[in-house]
Amino acid sequence: MNAKKLPFLPIIIGTDMNAYNMAISFHEAYHIHPVLIGKEPLSFTQLSTIPHKIELNNELSDENKFADILIEISKKYKEDGRELLLVGTNDLYVRLIIEHAERLREYFTFNYINRELMDNLQIKSHFYKLCKEHGIDTPLTFFYDCAADGPFSEHMNYPVIVKPSDTVVYNQNKFAGQQKVYKVNSLGELNQVIETVKNSGYNEELIIQDFIPGDDTYMWDSVIYADSAGKTQLVTFAQVVLQEHTVTAIGNYTAVITRYNEEMMYKLKNFLEAVGYQGFANFDLKYDPRDKKFKVFEVNIRQGRSSYYTTALGHNMASYFVDDLIYHKQKPLVLLNEPFLFTVVPKIVLKKFVTNKAVKRDIKRLLKQRKFVNPLFYKGDKHLKRKLYLFLRQVNYYKKYRNNNW
Numbered sequence: 552m553n554a555k556k557l558p559f560l561p562i563i564i565g566t567d568m569n570a571y572n573m574a575i576s577f578h579e580a581y582h583i584h585p586v587l588i589g590k591e592p593l594s595f596t597q598l599s600t601i602p603h604k605i606e607l608n609n610e611l612s613d614e615n616k617f618a619d620i621l622i623e624i625s626k627k628y629k630e631d632g633r634e635l636l637l638v639g640t641n642d643l644y645v646r647l648i649i650e651h652a653e654r655l656r657e658y659f660t661f662n663y664i665n666r667e668l669m670d671n672l673q674i675k676s677h678f679y680k681l682c683k684e685h686g687i688d689t690p691l692t693f694f695y696d697c698a699a700d701g702p703f704s705e706h707m708n709y710p711v712i713v714k715p716s717d718t719v720v721y722n723q724n725k726f727a728g729q730q731k732v733y734k735v736n737s738l739g740e741l742n743q744v745i746e747t748v749k750n751s752g753y754n755e756e757l758i759i760q761d762f763i764p765g766d767d768t769y770m771w772d773s774v775i776y777a778d779s780a781g782k783t784q785l786v787t788f789a790q791v792v793l794q795e796h797t798v799t800a801i802g803n804y805t806a807v808i809t810r811y812n813e814e815m816m817y818k819l820k821n822f823l824e825a826v827g828y829q830g831f832a833n834f835d836l837k838y839d840p841r842d843k844k845f846k847v848f849e850v851n852i853r854q855g856r857s858s859y860y861t862t863a864l865g866h867n868m869a870s871y872f873v874d875d876l877i878y879h880k881q882k883p884l885v886l887l888n889e890p891f892l893f894t895v896v897p898k899i900v901l902k903k904f905v906t907n908k909a910v911k912r913d914i915k916r917l918l919k920q921r922k923f924v925n926p927l928f929y930k931g932d933k934h935l936k937r938k939l940y941l942f943l944r945q946v947n948y949y950k951k952y953r954n955n956n957w
Contacts, residue, residue: 559877560628561585561869562659564621564648565640566605568895568927569856571595573638574602575929576862576869586628588621595927598937612643618651625658636872637661643719645853646673660876662779662830664852671826672850675716675758685822688846690837691761695745698754702742707761710736713744716756726751734762763837763846767794768907771845772807773819773834774858776868778875778882781829785866786816787887789857792905792914793896796955804857805948806894806901808913809864809887815845816886823850831868833858860893863924892923896952897945904952 561577563570566589574585574596584603587596590611596602606624610616625635637659639645648655649669655661664672671677676694683689693705694716713733715721726747735741741759748757763769770791777783792806819834833855835848854868862868864887874880892914894901901914917923927941 557581557583558632559634559636559660559873561636561638562588562621562625562628563638563640564588564611564644566591566593566596566607567640567856568595569640569854571599571601572856572859572862572926573640573854573868574599575926575931576859576867578931579862579929580867580870581873586624588624594940598934598940600933601929601931612647614647614650617647618654621651621655622658629658634660634877636876638872639663639853642673642851642853643722646719649852662872662876664827664829668826668828669852672852673717674756675849676756678849681826682822682847685825687818687822688844690763690839690846690848693759695757695759697745697749697757703738703745703759705759707759709738710734710762711741712758712760712762713741714758714760715748715753716758720755721748721753724751724753760848763839763841765838765840766906767791768905768910769838769840770794770804771810771834771836771838772804772855772857773816773836774854774861775820775823775828775832775834776871777823777828777830777832778871779829781824781827782881783820783824783884784871784875784882785861785885785887786820787861788812788816789860789893790910792892792894792901792910793952796952804855805896806892806905807857807860808893808910808917809860809889809891811886811888812845813886819847820884831858831871857893857895859926860891860924861887863893863926864889864891890917890922892917894923894925895927896948900948900952903949 563573563585566587570587577583577585578601587602587605589607590609608620611620628635639648649663649666671681679689679692695703713735733744735744768790772789772791774787776785789807789809791804792808795803795805823832831854833851836845838845905911
């Protein structure tokens with residue numbers, strides 16, 4: 552396919568691994584080189600021949616300047632008959648697209664939910680209420696208001712998990728020792744964490760949550776795409792093999808295996824359809840061995856960085872956007888049902904740091920059958936410095952897992 556004759560150009564907001572995975576998805580399907588817009592250069596995409604251009608602006612995350620920056624860039628790439636297909640790759644950029652959707656639709660084509668639904672899904676107290684209404688299980692959770700509440704005193708079994716309800720605001724209030732998620736072992740330790748977070752200037756809610764026992768393999772992932780008419784086209788269900796173990800990155804999956812659980816896949820699909828969802832969604836869940844239930848932690852209103860396994864299995868993420876928004880194709884519902892391993896860590900990390908014996912057997916089988924992918928080693932990427940960068944990154948992953956326990 553001649554990329555020059557395509558009726559669209561992908562504009563991807565972000566320069567991280569998620570942005571890279573989306574860029575190679577477009578390249579794989581259409582041999583097209585997307586434009587990336589970012590706040591700063593990151594090696595994932597900077598050391599890559601896939602982007603046509605990376606537009607950098609250190610004020611991109613400023614909500615008052617975001618739309619103007621995008622509109623100005625759009626004028627460089629707008630051509631008669633060609634649509635600019637806008638794709639966000641992190642929570643902040645997707646939120647800003649939604650908040651400025653009315654202005655941005657004059658220049659870009661995209662598929663995201665409206666602001667009201669975004670708030671209902673992103674504000675965890677609203678989201679958990681919706682889950683309860685629709686029969687979705689969630690962990691025992693308390694919401695602590697940093698702007699108003701005194702010391703926490705509710706009875707809970709320890710350890711418990713503490714994390715911000717609003718990750719965007721939390722990440723805007725940096726402080727020493729800041730963690731993505733805290734695991735605390737006593738009430739005193741819990742209140743210390745609360746005070747530290749409050750002193751940073753964060754005044755939204757904190758989530759204080761029952762810690763579900765089990766290693767990384769008790770975590771689960773689901774990717775769903777609903778077209779611009781709200782009709783679900785793709786549902787996946789995958790078991791996490793490993794997640795990042797450093798305190799600033801916990802919750803980012805580094806390896807997953809696709810599974811099939813029809814009951815849960817339909818439950819999540821029906822939930823999103825009931826609330827009127829559009830676009831990609833990415834659920835984080837954990838299996839609770841105490842009552843044998845899958846419990847939902849959150850839904851990201853975008854594809855995740857590990858969602859590339861859908862592309863690798865022939866359900867290209869970029870094609871879902873393009874077929875829906877550019878060619879207006881209707882697609883039948885697919886419940887993905889093919890065992891496959893997604894990993895961004897080297898095989899030695901999988902062999903040494905995965906302790907679940909059944910999962911280890913599956914990893915060994917899938918590696919032997921060559922049913923696996925590491926998107927960072929995309930064959931279409933010819934950047935000369937990239938091989939050295941990837942080698943050093945793989946070595947660093949081994950050190951990270953050796954030195955960090957979650």
